[in-house]
Amino acid sequence: MARSKVNTSVIGRQPWWKEATIYQIYPASFNDSNNDGVGDIPGITQKLDYIQSLGVDVIWVCPMYASPQVDMGYDISDYEAVYPPYGTLEDMNTLIREVHVRGMKIILDLVINHTSDQHKWFQESRSSKTNPKRDWYIWRPAKYDSNGTRQPPNNWRSNFGGSVWQWDGLTEEYYLHLFCPEQPDINFECDAARQAVYQSAMISWLERGVDGFRIDTVNMYSKPPGLPDAPVKDVTTPWQDAGLVYCNGPRMDEYLGEMNAILSRYDAMSVGECPNTPDPARVIGYVSAKAAKLNMVFQFDSVDVGIGKISRYATAPFNYTLGDIKSAICRTQSLIGETDAWTTSFIENHDQARSISRFGDDSPRWRTRSGKMLAMLFASLSGTLFIYQGQEIGMINMPVDWPIEEYKDVDSMNCYAEALQKHGQDLTALAHTRAALQHLSRDHARTPMQWTSRVNADFTGEDVTPWMRVNTSAQDGINVSDELDDESSVLNLWRGMLELRQKFSGELIHGTFEMVDQSNPDVLSFVKTSRETGSKILVVCNFSDSDSRLPLLKSLNMSQAELLCDNIPEVDTPRKEARNDSEASLLQPWESRAYLFCS
Missing domain, CATH: 2.60.40.1180 (Golgi alpha-mannosidase II)
Structure with missing residues (x-):
């Protein structure tokens, strides 16, 4: 079957991004061009021909900006600079140019709910209460209980555990961080801060030629007035899940309208990360073409199947039924009906464990077949298709017997530290936590890409210690080199499905x-x-x-x-x-x- 190629400007009357397949790249783990153990931007450029050979039209590069790397680059200290181990601005210019030479497009991560606490804006904001940038972040005075003990302003739980409030001794106020303490939230209510964000994080890169953004935490910018407490769901902790409280605030449409106006000037696409939005009408309000807010969003219905209700890891492996998967898929596919909205199809990204290990069977007997089944399923759903690096070769979770020290993600480490604090050396309780991490941890998506069966899988040199251990499944046939020559491989099934998806776009995409x-x-x-x-x-x-x-x-x-x-x-x-x-x-x-x- 001859491979159909997507027109990267307009497909009939459809915007270019509707029929595109987008391949997500996690720079640290994709390809190390200089053998220092860390993937880099030149390494991505080296593999563009491989990516294009899959039938992919767009690459999405996860944060490559200057960062202290507390949260793997999602804590940005300078939007207009590159993290040195990844390369330089000139390397990014080369990557953008080489992508476009191949008739492909490139989108970047847009992380603007928060910055790093090392960003110059926050350094000024925390320097004094009278600093002109004080209002660029969200500061609040302490509350005091009946005993006179200082308490945070509300009971919200951080996405990574603990309170969302960090006490700052210099100015004696708390600042808000929905994620790590090193990731203070920007105050979008402040016009000057918002415009500075648009210029530094968006316009500067659109001018360099990028074709759009995956927008991180896109529905968290507008906080609810008064920052009210969240309902108490877990009586064992003072900190409560507040996602439904702080997501989809009253000025979200206004902010997204401003951002869309900028993107439209460049014919650039937007796909927003949209958690905690169970109301389909609210989702349609974001992605309706008439509304002119976002082109599409990632709903988390499918990837949230089997996770804990109170917190992500408060669950056991395979804690779901096929009915749960069916219901999740129905909800996301229902956006494309009698509306002018658009949707997405995905089951892996940098924040999810590997789909074969979660929803298939990663045993040697069934992992290839179940991986191909999942490929057929998600490549047949309507909307824009997203594939995460390594998904196309059927990469699986880290081995069960790897020690906890191999887990690097801040969320994983915080989860295990919290379990130790709560349960001490209760081996049964710790085993439960380990099982949840082995099933759901973000670390599984971040092990290096498996190019060959050699030592370090040719991600980096054989005598180099990579920043994260290479999954030993590379030696068991799960690698690009072995699968390229195997007609029955997961890789070649994905290639065939992307061809089929273009040939039957009327059925499979639209x-x-x-x-x-x-x-x-x-x-x-x-x-x-x-x-x-x-x-x-x-x-x-x-x-x-x-x-x-x-x-x-x-x-x-x-x-x-x-x-x-x-x-x-x-x-x-x-x-x-x-x-x-x-x-x-x-x-x-x-x-x-x-x-x-x-x-």
């Missing part, structure tokens, strides 16, 4: 979505229908390690179906067309198929 056989506990099935031709594609996915039957669909005549794709190589099974009816109706463990029904 089509209406209908879940079928909803109550089936093992098989996820849905129909995608072209709005223009009425043709349909049925996708079926067996989420179990046992045989399952195809759904019985009265509305579709299976005898008229054309098999477009399956995830089982011919060496494992006869061609589906050659089977008798009883064989063809049986799905093998973790099998997936896509059928075309022409109208």
